[in-house]
Amino acid sequence: MKAGKSIYLFVVPGLILYLIFFIYPTISALFYSFTNWDGLSTEYDFVGVSNYVEIFTADAIFRKSLVNNIEFMLFVVIFQTLFSLVFALFLTKNSKRSVFLRALYFFPTILSSVSVAFIWSYMYDPNLGLINTVMQAINLDSLALNWIGNEDIAIYSISAVQVWFHTGQMLIIFVAGLQGIPKDLYEVAKMEGANKWQTFKKVTWPLVAPAATIVVAYTTIQSFKAFDLIFAMTRGGPNYSTEILATLIYNTAFRSYRFGYASAESVIFMIVIAIITIVQMRVLRSKAT
Amino acid sequence: MNVKHMMLAVFILMTVVLGACSSESSGESDSADGSKTISFIHWRGEDKEVFDKLIEKFEKENEGIKVDMTIYPSEQYQSTAQTLIRDGEVGDVFTSFPGSQFEIMDKAGLMTDLSGEEFVSNFNESLLEAGQKDGKQWAVPYQLVFNQPVYNKGIFEELGIEIPESWEEFLAMNETLKENGYSPMAFPGADIGPGQLMNSMMMNNATDEDIFTQLENGETKLTDEWWVKTLSQFKELADKGYFQDDSLGTKHDGAIALMAQEKAAMLGSGSYAMASIKEQNPDMELGLLAPITVPADEAVYEGIHTTTFMLAVNKNSDTKDEAKKFIEFLSQPENASTYANETGQHLTVNDVNYESEVLKNTADWMDKDTRFQPRYLINSADIEKAVIASIQSVIGGTSPEDAAAEAQKVVDQFVE
Amino acid sequence: MDRLGKRVLLIIYAAIIIIPMLTVFFSTFKTTSQMYENPIGLPESFNFSNYVQIFNETAMATYFKNSVIVTLVSVTFTLFFASLIAYAITRMNKWMGGLLFGLFTLGMMVPAQVNMIPLYSLIYRLDLTNTLSGLMIVNISVTLPVAVFILTGFMKTIPKELFEACTIDGANNWQVYRRIALPLSLPSLSATAIFLFVMHWNDLLYPLLFITKDEYKTLPLALLEFQGQYMTNFPMLFTGVMIASAPMIIAYVFLQRYFIAGMTAGSVKG
Numbered sequence: 025m026k027a028g029k030s031i032y033l034f035v036v037p038g039l040i041l042y043l044i045f046f047i048y049p050t051i052s053a054l055f056y057s058f059t060n061w062d063g064l065s066t067e068y069d070f071v072g073v074s075n076y077v078e079i080f081t082a083d084a085i086f087r088k089s090l091v092n093n094i095e096f097m098l099f100v101v102i103f104q105t106l107f108s109l110v111f112a113l114f115l116t117k118n119s120k121r122s123v124f125l126r127a128l129y130f131f132p133t134i135l136s137s138v139s140v141a142f143i144w145s146y147m148y149d150p151n152l153g154l155i156n157t158v159m160q161a162i163n164l165d166s167l168a169l170n171w172i173g174n175e176d177i178a179i180y181s182i183s184a185v186q187v188w189f190h191t192g193q194m195l196i197i198f199v200a201g202l203q204g205i206p207k208d209l210y211e212v213a214k215m216e217g218a219n220k221w222q223t224f225k226k227v228t229w230p231l232v233a234p235a236a237t238i239v240v241a242y243t244t245i246q247s248f249k250a251f252d253l254i255f256a257m258t259r260g261g262p263n264y265s266t267e268i269l270a271t272l273i274y275n276t277a278f279r280s281y282r283f284g285y286a287s288a289e290s291v292i293f294m295i296v297i298a299i300i301t302i303v304q305m306r307v308l309r310s311k312a313t
Numbered sequence: 314m315n316v317k318h319m320m321l322a323v324f325i326l327m328t329v330v331l332g333a334c335s336s337e338s339s340g341e342s343d344s345a346d347g348s349k350t351i352s353f354i355h356w357r358g359e360d361k362e363v364f365d366k367l368i369e370k371f372e373k374e375n376e377g378i379k380v381d382m383t384i385y386p387s388e389q390y391q392s393t394a395q396t397l398i399r400d401g402e403v404g405d406v407f408t409s410f411p412g413s414q415f416e417i418m419d420k421a422g423l424m425t426d427l428s429g430e431e432f433v434s435n436f437n438e439s440l441l442e443a444g445q446k447d448g449k450q451w452a453v454p455y456q457l458v459f460n461q462p463v464y465n466k467g468i469f470e471e472l473g474i475e476i477p478e479s480w481e482e483f484l485a486m487n488e489t490l491k492e493n494g495y496s497p498m499a500f501p502g503a504d505i506g507p508g509q510l511m512n513s514m515m516m517n518n519a520t521d522e523d524i525f526t527q528l529e530n531g532e533t534k535l536t537d538e539w540w541v542k543t544l545s546q547f548k549e550l551a552d553k554g555y556f557q558d559d560s561l562g563t564k565h566d567g568a569i570a571l572m573a574q575e576k577a578a579m580l581g582s583g584s585y586a587m588a589s590i591k592e593q594n595p596d597m598e599l600g601l602l603a604p605i606t607v608p609a610d611e612a613v614y615e616g617i618h619t620t621t622f623m624l625a626v627n628k629n630s631d632t633k634d635e636a637k638k639f640i641e642f643l644s645q646p647e648n649a650s651t652y653a654n655e656t657g658q659h660l661t662v663n664d665v666n667y668e669s670e671v672l673k674n675t676a677d678w679m680d681k682d683t684r685f686q687p688r689y690l691i692n693s694a695d696i697e698k699a700v701i702a703s704i705q706s707v708i709g710g711t712s713p714e715d716a717a718a719e720a721q722k723v724v725d726q727f728v729e
Numbered sequence: 730m731d732r733l734g735k736r737v738l739l740i741i742y743a744a745i746i747i748i749p750m751l752t753v754f755f756s757t758f759k760t761t762s763q764m765y766e767n768p769i770g771l772p773e774s775f776n777f778s779n780y781v782q783i784f785n786e787t788a789m790a791t792y793f794k795n796s797v798i799v800t801l802v803s804v805t806f807t808l809f810f811a812s813l814i815a816y817a818i819t820r821m822n823k824w825m826g827g828l829l830f831g832l833f834t835l836g837m838m839v840p841a842q843v844n845m846i847p848l849y850s851l852i853y854r855l856d857l858t859n860t861l862s863g864l865m866i867v868n869i870s871v872t873l874p875v876a877v878f879i880l881t882g883f884m885k886t887i888p889k890e891l892f893e894a895c896t897i898d899g900a901n902n903w904q905v906y907r908r909i910a911l912p913l914s915l916p917s918l919s920a921t922a923i924f925l926f927v928m929h930w931n932d933l934l935y936p937l938l939f940i941t942k943d944e945y946k947t948l949p950l951a952l953l954e955f956q957g958q959y960m961t962n963f964p965m966l967f968t969g970v971m972i973a974s975a976p977m978i979i980a981y982v983f984l985q986r987y988f989i990a991g992m993t994a995g996s997v998k999g
Contacts, residue, residue, distance in 0.1 A: 030902050034817035035829065038810030038873055042836065045870035049847035050839050063846055064399055064421035082726045085695075111742065114735055127981060128743055130923075131750065134977040136931035136949050139970040143749050146963060149567040150559030151576075152765045154752055173503055173562025175709050188745065196923055197879070200916040204886070231886075238882045242875070245837050252933075255388075258503065262561045262705035274842045278392035279694035281417050283846065290843040297838040352941070358954060383941050384954055393937055396846060400853055403941045566963065570765040592962075593762045 056287040063283030075288035085264060086272065086289065090296070092179055093248060093268040097300075099183040100247040105239055107191045112198030113228070126199065130192035137189070141256030144185045148172050148257075172258050175265040182257055182266055186250055194239045201235025202228070237308045241301050248297050269293045350379040351405040351635045354398075356390035357622065363655040371642045378635045398423055401629030405636040409452055409623045411443035412689030413697070418625070424451040425626040425633060432637070435644035440661040443620045443685070453640065454620030457659040459584040459601050459678050460686050461513045461616045462498065466598035468578045476602050479609040480546070487555040490578045498550070499568035499577035502561035506568070507704035508697075510581045512617040512686050513603040515543045520613045522684065525691045531728040535703065535721040536714070544703060544713035546606050551708040556581075561708055569593070584678075587671050588657035601675050616678060619686040620661050699723035757968040764964055779968040783955070791944060792951040793976065799861055799947060800929040803868035807925050808918065810869065811876030816910045818877070819884045820892065820902070830881055836874030841934055849938050858939045864947075867935050872928055876921050883917035884910060923981075930977055948973045 057075060061068035079086050111129060115122040132140060147154050148171040156168040171181040205228065213223045251270035254260065260267035260275070273293065277286035353368075361384060368380045383403060385394050391414060398404040399421065409415045409424075418424055427433060428450045433441070436453055444452035468474075472493055477483040490497040500506045519539035527533045535541075550556060557563060557571060569586055571577040573593035579602070580586055587599050603616040624643065626636045642648060649662040654669050659679065667673050691697040703720035707713050756764045757779050758772035783789065814833070818826040848867065857863030887910065895905045911918070936950040955969045 028902055031817050031820050034813040034902065034906070038814045038877075039829075041810070041866065041870045042833070042873050045848065045851070045867055046836055046839075046844070046873070047832075049844035049851060050836075052847040053843045062417070062420070064395060064417065064423075078726075084722055084726075107742070111739070114739060125739060125743060128746055130981065131746055131978070133927055134930075134981060135970065135974050136933065136952070138933065138949075138953070139974065142963075142966055142970065143753055145564060147749055147752075148562065149564070150562040151557055152567055152570055152768070154749070154768045157768055170559035170562040173559050175561075175705075193924065193927070196920045200883070200920040203916055204883075234882050234886050238879055242837075242878070248838075249840060251840075251842070261503065261702065262709060263702040263711075270840050270842065273840055274392070275694065275698070277842055277846075279413075279698075281694075287843055290840050293840055294835070294838045298835065301834070301838070354941075381942075385937075386953055389937055389953065396849055396938075397941065402853065402858060570761065573762060574765065593760075 053287045054291060056284050057291050058288075059284040060282075061284045062281045063277060063286075064281065068284065071284065075285045076292070078285070079288060079292060085267065086269075088264055089260075089267045089269050089272045092264075092266060096179055096183050096186075096250070096268060097244055097247040099180060100186050100250075101240060101243050103183075104187045104191050104194055104243050105236070107187065108194035108239065109198055109232075109236070111191070112195050112202055113224075115195070116199060116202045126192070126195060128192075129195055132189050133193045135189075137252035138256055140185065140189050141253050144188075145172075145257055148181060172266075173262060175263055178258060178262065178266045182250075182254055183247075185257070186247060186253060189253070190243070190246065194243065197239050197242075198232065198235050201232045205231045233308060237305055240304050240308060244300055244304060245297055248293070269296075348377045348379055349632050349635050350381050351630075351632050351639060352403040353380050353382045353406045353639065354385065354390075354394055354404040355382075355408040355622070356385055356387040356394075357656075358384050358386060360652075360656050363652055366655075367643070367648055367651060370648070371639060374642070375635075375638060378638065380639060395421075395423070398627055399629070401627060401631070404627050405630040405632050406639050407625055407627060408455075409444075409625055410689075411454065411619065411621055411623060411686075413692050413694050415443065415446075415452065415623065416692055419446050419451055423625075423628055425628050425630075426451060427453060427626065427637070427640075430637060430641075432641040432644045435641075435646070435663060436661050437663055440620045443689070444623045444625075452623035452625035453644070454623045454661050455643065456620070456622040457661050457679070458619050458621065459616055459659075459675065459683065460509050460619055461583060461601055461603040462510070463572070463580045463582070463584065463587055463590065464600050464602050465572070465575065465578050466600050468495065468575065469600075478605055478612070480604075480606050481608070483604050483606075484549070484553075487550070487553070491554060495575075496557040496571065496577040497555040498557070498579040498581050499563070499571040500556040500560040500581040501563050501565040501568040502556070502705060502708060503564045505565050506560070506563075506581050507701045507708075508688055509583055510547075510604075511543070511700070511704055512684075512688055514546060514606055515539065515687060516603070516614040516617060516684050517605060517607045517612050518543050518546075519687075522687070522690070525687060525696075528724060529692060529696065529728065535700070535717045535724060540700075540703075541713050541717050543606070544707045544716055547704055548707040548713055556708070561705055573597070584675060585658065587675075591657075591671060599671060599674070601678055613682075614684040615681045616683040617686050618678075618683040619689060693727050696724050696727055753967045754971065756964050757971055759964050761962055761964060779965055780972065783965075783968055783972060787951060787955070788943065789951075789972065792946050792948045795861060795945060796930060796948040797976075799864050799868065800926060802865050803872070803929045804922060804925045806865070807869045807872050807876050808922055811873055811880050811921070812911065812914065812918065813906070814873075814877050815880035815884045815914075816906050818881050819887070819910075820905075830877070833874045833877040836871075837878060841871070845934065845938060852939055859942050859945055860939075861945055863939050864935055864945075867939070868929050868932065871935075872925055875928075876925060879921050879924070880914065880917055884914055887913050926980070927977070948976075 058070060058072060059068045060071050115126050150156055150170050150173060155171070159165065159168040169177060172178045209227050210223065213227050218226065249270055250268065251274065254266055254268060255271050255274065258266045260271045269289065273286050273289050276282050276289060364382055368382060372379060394404065394407070395418065398407050409418050426449045433450055433453065440454060440457060441450065443454050444450055468490070472489055474486050474489060477486045487497040500510065521527070524533065524539065528535065551560065557577060565582060565586070568577070568580055568582065569589050570593065572580040573590050575594070580590070584601055590597060590599060601616065605612045624640050626633055626640070630636055643652070644662055646662065646664040646666070649660050650666040652658070653660050653665050653667060653672065657669055657671055659667070659672060659676070667676055688697060691700065699720040703716040706716035706719065752768060755772050758775050763773070814829065818830050821829070852858055852863050852867065857866070891909050892905055895909050900908065931949055933949045933953060936947045937953070940946055940950060952969050952973045955966070
């Protein structure tokens with residue numbers, strides 16, 4: 025049974041705004057990826073695909089940033105999804121305690137990313153910061169690490185902040201999904217003598233899968249775009265160890281003023297996210313059915 | 314309500330919203346009473362109060378001109394302000410960093426030629442070079458900073474330390490400080506440290522002021538002696554424990570705190586940090602020094618200076634004359650003195666009366682043999698970043714040769 | 730045992746949230762050197778001078794008002810437009826729906842750094858710089874993708890038969906949307922609303938680009954300026970953070986009731 029033609033009218037207001045204020049600027053950016061525009065001058069030349077060729081053949085930093093970005097994404101997607109799902113399962117009911125804890129966990133999300141970066145820069149300071157002060161106070165000096173100064177762990181330290189920042193937000197999506205599950209389904213499962221794991225697998229998961237698809241896809245995209253946090257905490261350093269694509273694109277566009285090249289980097293960035301997101305959705309969807 | 318009604322309602326709402334804006338916006342610089350408003354934009358949030366004061370004075374002296382000041386944090390200033398300046402929307406008077414930002418602004422033709430203006434003679438001629446290009450004065454630098462370590466005079470006196478004049482002496486001094494329980498230098502390795510300390514570390518290793526131009530032309534490489542030596546000296550300082558622990562994780566404010574708490578004897582940033590240190594520890598006496606990385610008789614330079622906060626007039630401004638008046642006002646010794654003393658900055662303006670103790674103590678550096686900050690002579694931001702990354706890399710444990718080779722790879726990408 | 734483990738886990742995570750927040754809160758009553766010397770301890774006294782100073786020196790009330798207007802209007806319209814689109818996507822034929830969904834999902838993947846220059850030129854040409862409406866329009870446009878993405882995901886789980894039964898009863902699309910789609914989507918609508926609320930409230934990039942006049946500044950923009958002013962003064966910075974976040978915290982606590990009502994209303998039918 026199809027909806028009538030009038031269904032197309034529903035799309036109109038949003039689509040108009042979206043086309044004018046989002047798609048149009050994005051397409052102009054795509055156009056610039058084939059030029060050597062510096063972002064300020066009135067003149068530029070067409071350079072064909074040479075920006076793309078350079079990225080793939082000569083740009084070691086781009087490759088490094090891509091690898092960093094994937095590490096960052098994997099860490100964040102795994103832990104953020106896991107934490108938010110587990111906590112959502114614990115806090116599905118609207119009891120006073122759950123409501124309070126959901127609000128508390130949501131708390132960091134309310135802060136702006138610049139504020140979060142400030143807080144954690146202070147937490148992570150190796151000599152004066154809270155974490156290392158506490159570690160030293162309880163004689164765990166070996167755990168007083170150089171959190172954002174050590175090339176090998178800096179990217180994970182920031183990933184942890186990202187998880188801290190957004191778990192509460194994803195929790196809300198999961199709770200919305202879980203509360204959509206009819207109570208009687210659980211009762212049926214109980215009557216049939218299913219254990220917890222079986223109940224989760226047979227009842228909860230199939231119904232929570234749509235929420236999981238959203239959470240995973242959104243987290244992936246969010247972690248690719250985690251520009252503010254990284255920029256404010258490490259600016260991609262030390263020695264490019266926390267450089268991700270978004271910070272790289274920013275630098276190319278607004279430090280080096282190679283806007284055309286930055287646009288080409290963004291096109292590749294978009295393609296990478298699109299591929300990852302589509303693969304994830306396929307996998308999660310097939311798991312759900 | 315059916316679909317048509319709904320759509321109608323939406324469009325009415327949108328029209329209202331859009332209509333509201335056209336009445337809101339009145340970006341004209343002329344108001345009804347014939348007075349003109351100039352927009353002044355810069356990145357020095359910490360100078361807000363003194364500028365408010367100076368602007369009030371300016372408006373009183375120049376009736377009919379209003380100054381609308383907008384301050385952006387320096388990061389945002391570099392990314393968004395230039396686009397705004399280009400459209401003439403803001404920044405009738407704007408400021409520029411020397412080096413790559415100035416180059417970009419010049420290339421985009423954002424600045425008005427100030428060469429013939431009378432107020433240029435209020436500035437110290439030898440300090441105006443950073444704002445010149447093709448024989449014209451596009452911008453006038455206002456501040457003068459020394460990008461070299463700050464030290465705690467009290468600690469130095471107590472331990473009887475003389476200011477070192479060679480690399481040997483510099484290492485010996487660090488050892489003395491370390492033996493006496495101090496972190497010799499608080500080094501903000503996570504943010505500005507490498508880009509600041511590199512200047513004095515390399516000034517005598519590569520005495521040619523064109524060294525980075527040559528690097529960008531492919532005439533020299535980071536893997537050559539001058540940079541590998543600089544990197545190995547950085548590594549030596551780090552490996553011997555002359556920086557605080559985990560220096561690559563320390564930001565500037567953390568390093569300032571170490572300095573203020575007298576846990577560290579030196580701070581590896583620049584003269585502009587002195588005001589912040591004093592704020593946290595008002596009794597401390599501070600001085601400036603620079604590491605000499607060669608034997609005493611081979612040293613050419615004593616320190617590093619930067620002329621920055623370069624004032625320029627927007628080419629697309631409708632109020633160029635008023636904008637120039639404002640710069641003229643700032644360059645008058647009386648007003649410059651107010652600015653200098655309240656912000657704790659040295660200026661490029663002649664006849665400034667430095668009253669604050671910090672400024673007086675370090676004023677002798679204005680006559681010393683200092684070199685313009687080499688880092689600002691790197692025109693490509695990508696190369697600058699690679700150079701800085703190689704410093705972080707050696708402090709993190711990589712060998713100087715490998716770190717230099719890694720950075721040179723990035724340089725090669727940009728050398729034609 | 731099971732319960733105990735659950736409880737311990739919840740408490741540990743709560744501590745991880747609370748401790749940094751408390752440190753920040755306490756530090757607003759300290760000086761910089763006190764904060765570094767004694768990061769965890771209670772402040773010597775609860776002296777509100779930092780707060781007073783901020784209120785005296787800045788036009789907080791104006792920034793606050795601007796933020797509220799921009800956020801409320803942006804959230805409402807984004808939610809409304811996105812729910813219409815999400816509903817349309819679920820009811821269209823598969824091909825058209827998929828195309829639209831793809832078009833919007835793609836929008837989430839565009840890095841903001843890239844279209845900001847062309848977007849700025851557009852807003853400038855339309856004479857929408859230094860207006861709150863310009864800010865709202867851009868906010869709505871750039872957050873539509875996320876909202877459409879989340880709402881479509883949830884609306885797809887509503888059984889098709891419900892829509893069809895209603896259509897057979899002679900209801901038109903608008904009526905189905907209002908009587909079936911919206912009420913059944915309340916949990917996801919409220920979750921999305923919270924999302925959008927946070928995004929719009931904290932948005933910095935667009936105010937930074939479009940607003941230069943003091944009377945149109947929003948809170949995050951003001952906070953940023955403030956950061957420049959107190960570069961190395963963490964207590965002052967944190968005070969600013971507290972002031973900018975406080976309205977969100979209060980709003981969240983108050984609105985929580987409605988969000989929960991929304992969520993339960995949805996689940997009853999599910």
